[in-house]
Amino acid sequence: MKGLEIRAFVIEDTDAVLDVWGQAGMTAPNRNPRSDIQKKLRHSPESFFVGKVEGKVVATVMVGYDGHRGWIYKLAVMPDQQRKGIGTRMMEHAENWLRQQGCLRVKLEVQQDRAAVTQFYEKLGYDVRPLISMAKWFRVSDS
Numbered sequence: 645m646k647g648l649e650i651r652a653f654v655i656e657d658t659d660a661v662l663d664v665w666g667q668a669g670m671t672a673p674n675r676n677p678r679s680d681i682q683k684k685l686r687h688s689p690e691s692f693f694v695g696k697v698e699g700k701v702v703a704t705v706m707v708g709y710d711g712h713r714g715w716i717y718k719l720a721v722m723p724d725q726q727r728k729g730i731g732t733r734m735m736e737h738a739e740n741w742l743r744q745q746g747c748l749r750v751k752l753e754v755q756q757d758r759a760a761v762t763q764f765y766e767k768l769g770y771d772v773r774p775l776i777s778m779a780k781w782f783r784v785s786d787s
Contacts, residue, residue: 648730650737653692653704655685660701661694668720680718691741695734697725705734707741714742714750735768753777 653661662677664670671677684692684706695703702725708715716738721731742750752770754761762772 647697648703648733649696650693650734651696652690653681653684653694657694657701661704664701664704664720664722665718667723670718670720691738693734693737693741695721695730697730703730703734705738707738709742709745709747714745714747716750716752719752731764732768 658678658681661681662671665677681692688708691707691709693705693707694701695705703719703721705719706717708717716735719731719734719738721734739750752765754765766772
């Protein structure tokens with residue numbers, strides 16, 4: 645995508661990022677997206693990236709790495725900017741960041757009912773694994 649600038653998130657991007665997440669369907673009623681940003685900034689803020697076109701934030705991706713495996717979170721592109729290569733470039737940036745850390749394996753999760761998203765990742769070389777994803781929510785304050 646010509647004209648796409650990818651850089652680290654800065655606090656002034658917050659409202660634009662929340663807009664991208666909202667328009668891309670990345671928010672849920674039981675989650676506080678502003679709190680997600682605050683938590684990321686407390687833990688490895690250097691791996692939170694935004695993509696800008698003509699000075700406007702149009703994409704995001706958060707990356708996690710624990711020294712064992714990498715994770716991709718919050719890849720989102722504004723609906724009017726999708727299918728232009730922005731998501732692919734954001735993923736390439738995230739994967740390159742992980743490689744620079746020495747990461748050999750990256751994972752991500754997609755909700756089962758989002759077939760188009762799964763197809764996007766498959767085109768990038770990701771494959772569906774027959775795993776059971778398990779989670780446990782801790783009840784903590786958002787502060």
